Amino acid sequence: xxxxxxxxxxxxxxxxxxxxxxxxxxxxxxxxxxxxxxxxxxxxxxxxxxxxxxxxxxxxxxxxxxxxxxxxxxxxxxxxxxxxxxxxxxxxxxxxxxxxxxxxxxxxxxxxxxxxxxxxxxxxxxxxxxxxxxxxxxxxxxxxxxxxxxxxxxxxxxxxxxxxxxxxxxxxxxxxxxxxxxxxxxxxxxxxxxxxxxxxxxxxxxxxxxxxxxxxxxxxxxxxxxxxxxxxxxxxxxxxxxxxxxxxxxxxxxxxxxxxxxxxxxxxxxxxxxxxxxxxxxxxxxxxxxxxxxxxxxxxxxxxxxxxxxxxxxxxxxxxxxxxxxxxxxxxxxxxxxxxxxxxxxxxxxxxxxxxxxxxxxxxxxxxxxxxxxxxxxxxxxxxxxxxxxxxxxxxxxxxxxxxxxxxxxxxxxxxxxxxxxxxxxxxxxxxxxxxxxxxxxxxxxxxxxxxxxxxxxxxxxxxxxxxxxxxxxxxxxxxxxxxxxxxxxxxxxxx
Ligand SMILES: *Cc1c(COP(=O)(O)O)cnc(C)c1O
Numbered sequence: 001x002x003x004x005x006x007x008x009x010x011x012x013x014x015x016x017x018x019x020x021x022x023x024x025x026x027x028x029x030x031x032x033x034x035x036x037x038x039x040x041x042x043x044x045x046x047x048x049x050x051x052x053x054x055x056x057x058x059x060x061x062x063x064x065x066x067x068x069x070x071x072x073x074x075x076x077x078x079x080x081x082x083x084x085x086x087x088x089x090x091x092x093x094x095x096x097x098x099x100x101x102x103x104x105x106x107x108x109x110x111x112x113x114x115x116x117x118x119x120x121x122x123x124x125x126x127x128x129x130x131x132x133x134x135x136x137x138x139x140x141x142x143x144x145x146x147x148x149x150x151x152x153x154x155x156x157x158x159x160x161x162x163x164x165x166x167x168x169x170x171x172x173x174x175x176x177x178x179x180x181x182x183x184x185x186x187x188x189x190x191x192x193x194x195x196x197x198x199x200x201x202x203x204x205x206x207x208x209x210x211x212x213x214x215x216x217x218x219x220x221x222x223x224x225x226x227x228x229x230x231x232x233x234x235x236x237x238x239x240x241x242x243x244x245x246x247x248x249x250x251x252x253x254x255x256x257x258x259x260x261x262x263x264x265x266x267x268x269x270x271x272x273x274x275x276x277x278x279x280x281x282x283x284x285x286x287x288x289x290x291x292x293x294x295x296x297x298x299x300x301x302x303x304x305x306x307x308x309x310x311x312x313x314x315x316x317x318x319x320x321x322x323x324x325x326x327x328x329x330x331x332x333x334x335x336x337x338x339x340x341x342x343x344x345x346x347x348x349x350x351x352x353x354x355x356x357x358x359x360x361x362x363x364x365x366x367x368x369x370x371x372x373x374x375x376x377x378x379x380x381x382x383x384x385x386x387x388x389x390x391x392x393x394x395x396x397x398x399x400x401x402x403x404x405x406x407x408x409x410x411x412x413x414x415x416x417x418x419x420x421x422x423x424x425x426x427x428x429x430x431x432x433x434x435x436x437x438x439x440x441x442x443x444x445x446x447x448x449x450x451x452x453x454x455x456x457x458x459x460x461x462x463x464x465x466x467x468x469x470x471x472x473x474x475x476x477x478x479x480x481x482x483x484x485x486x487x488x489x490x491x492x493x494x495x496x
Contacts, residue, residue, distance in 0.1 A: 001015065002014065002032075002033050003031060003032055003033065003232065004030070004031060005026055006024075006028040006029045006030075006031055006331050006332060006335040006342065006345050007024065007027055007028030007346050007349065008028060008342055009342045012033075013030065014130075015066070015236075016063075016065050016066065016131050017131050019120075019123050019124055019127040019225075019231060020124065020127040020130075020132055020223075021225065022208065022224065022225040022226030022228075022230065023208055023209070023230050027209050027349075028331070028345070029230055029232075029329070029331055029332050029335075031232075031336070032062060035281045035282060036061040036282060037282060038243075038282045038284070040257055042057075043257055043284070046243065046244070046247045047250050047251050047257070049247075050087075051240075051244060052075050054240060054244045054247065055237070055240045056075050058239060058243055059075065059236060059237070062239075065130070066126065070126050073122065073126075074123055075119065075122075077122050078118040078122055079118065079119075083108060083118060084106040085107075086103070089115075089241075089244075090102055090115060090241045090244065091103050091106070091248075092249065092252070093394065095389065095392065095393070098417050098418065099404070099407065101400070101422050101424045102241070102245045102421050102424055104241060104423060105426050107150070108153050109150045109153050109466070110429070110430050110464050110466065110467060111150060111321070111427070112424075112425040113147050113149075113150035113151070115237055115238060115241055116150075116237040116238055117150040117227060117234070118150075118154055119233075119237045120151075120154060120234055120237070121158045123233045124137060124161070125159075125160060125161065128160060136161065136162060137161045137162070137223060137224075137225050138163075138164070138217065139155055139163040139224075140164055140204050140207060140208065141164070141166065141227050141228060142166050142197065142201040142205075143197070143200070144197040144269075144320060144321045144322070144323060145167065145173060145176035145320050145321050146321050146426065147227065147229075148166075148167050148180050149179040149183070151163060151165065152165060152180065152183045152190070153183075154227070156183065156188055157186055157187060158187070162187045162494065163187060164188075164189045164490055164493050165180060165188075165189070166191055166200045166203065166486060167180060168195055168197050168200055169194055169480050171197055171316060171323060173430060173433070174433075175431070175470070176320070178470045178473065178475070181475035181476060181477045181478065182470060182473045182474070183476065189489075190476075190477035191477065191479040191480065191489050193480065193481055193482070193483055193486065194480065194481070195482075196314055196316075196323065198326050199483045200483070201269075202326070203483045204226075204228070207224070208224055208226065213490075216491075216496065229271030229272075229328065229329055230328050234271065235271060235274065235275055235278070238272060239275045239278045239279050239282070242275060242279035242284065242286070242421070243279050243284055246284050246285075246421075249421070254419055258285060259419070260418055261285065261287065261419050261421060262286070262287050262289075262416065262418050262421070263288070263421045263423070264290040264404075264410075264420060265290070265292065265423045266292045266293075266319070266322060266399040266400060266423065266425055267299055268321055268323070269328050270299065270328065270330045272423060273289055273291055276289050276423075277289060277333060277371070281336075288372070289371055289372050290372070290406060291372055291373070291374040291375075292375060292402045292403040292405070293322060293375070293376040293402070294318075294319045294323070294378070294379070294382070296314065296315050296317065296323050297376035298310055298325050298327070299327055299330075299374060300374040303368055303372045303374040304374060306364070307357065307359045308352065308358055309356065309357040310356045312325070317378075317379055317382075318382055318383070318398045318431065319382060319402050319431075321425070331345060331349060337368065338360075338361075338363075338364055373410055373414075376402075376406065377402055377405045377409075382401045382405065382434075383401075383437060385405040385408075386398070386434075386438035386439065387438045389404060395428050395459050395461050397425070397426040397428040397431050398426075398435065399425045399426050399431075400423075400424040401438075403423060403424075403425075407420060407422055429461075429463045429464060429468075430467065432452050433448070436451050436455045440455075440458040449471045452467070452471075
């Protein structure tokens with residue numbers, strides 16, 4: 001199977017090349033030329049298997065230039081026993097009739113990003129051996145909070161790699177910041193920027209596609225790659241857990257193979273929900289894909305009207321990992337829905353960058369309306385949903401709460417109460433202040449770790465050890481730069 005660029009169909013690369021490179025030279029994203037189909041029997045063959053075995057079978061459909069041994073090594077390393085706090089890796093909890101919470105945050109950094117970022121370093125170093133042998137891979141990451149930590153944890157001290165993370169100085173939770181600034185490892189660096197996530201992401205994309213910067217790195221035996229969800233190596237592991245979740249619902253008797261299931265995803269960069277789209281296109285009987293947003297509801301408007309307009313107020317919310325106005329992975333969806341029309345994608349993405357706005361044609365709009373539903377909610381509704389769901393016995397983080405609220409609105413509006421998978425993207429203790437505020441009184445002067453204690457007292461839920469032990473650690477990385485200076489920070493870190 002080959003991969004092409006959303007902005008230039010003449011590009012043809014292997015999956016290893018796509019993963020090593022991260023983004024196409026034309027600024028487009030790599031997509032598979034054809035989406036592999038799976039049968040009902042294939043799904044049956046996965047039921048009863050563990051996560052690692054399911055992952056091997058699914059990944060081998062997409063990474064056809066990796067040998068079976070390579071895939072075994074990658075998957076076996078990423079999801080080895082003990083790395084995730086559940087033997088199922090991503091267990092399902094049914095919290096009400098039809099509401100099946102898919103816990104994707106059981107990994108080392110307590111957010112769903114671990115599902116892909118534990119695997120990506122293996123995929124990437126294997127790809128590098130196949131394609132660019134002796135180059136040092138420099139991973140640049142723009143993060144709204146969770147990707148940064150998960151990427152640092154995945155790549156720390158991985159031979160042949162260096163990693164640098166940029167995060168918005170005022171756009172991440174205190175726990176997220178501390179997770180990143182205390183990161184261990186000889187090959188890591190972290191820098192705040194004065195700006196929001198979109199500034200960080202645009203800055204990183206610019207550095208990636210700057211020919212002079214690439215030439216300078218090349219002369220030092222280095223090349224860039226990406227650990228953001230623009231990298232195909234981030235998306236493909238996410239397809240696995242949607243297929244696996246469907247199998248788990250069969251296994252626990254909730255559905256029969258072939259039954260339709262809805263999927264709700266709290267969405268920022270459109271990566272996680274796009275993985276559900278790929279699973280559906282492969283043949284998993286997913287019905288509606290429901291996109292949940294916070295007050296930054298650019299996707300809700302787009303999926304309902306066909307006009308993407310980022311010219312709007314940016315809100316800092318209690319679900320910061322979704323505070324995004326430019327959802328990169330939408331480009332992949334539009335490429336597939338436009339009949340793989342690279343010219344159209346160039347036009348729309350050109351308008352997005354020049355005007356901040358584009359409108360898709362009627363054919364694409366009607367395909368979108370068919371596939372997706374969308375909704376949004378504000379911080380107050382998020383808190384109310386955390387409180388109400390907690391009363392029923394389950395503690396949600398802020399992002400997952402947005403998804404649950406949008407799901408409940410969807411059922412009310414449509415009466416469609418099919419079994420539904422709700423992607424749960426973070427452990428509540430990553431966002432202690434907001435979660436605590438929803439279920440109990442917060443003393444005005446309580447710091448992050450007092451809030452953790454109070455949340456423990458109020459709910460009896462255990463705080464993951466990797467978060468609890470951050471208490472008292474002093475930050476190792478305290479740099480903050482303007483977005484214009486990001487490239488110099490990269491040179492500084494690389495010593496070039
Ligand atoms: C990254 C993230 C999201 C958004 O995921 P996308 O793939 O960017 O849409 C939602 N919730 C949490 C907790 C996250 O870390």
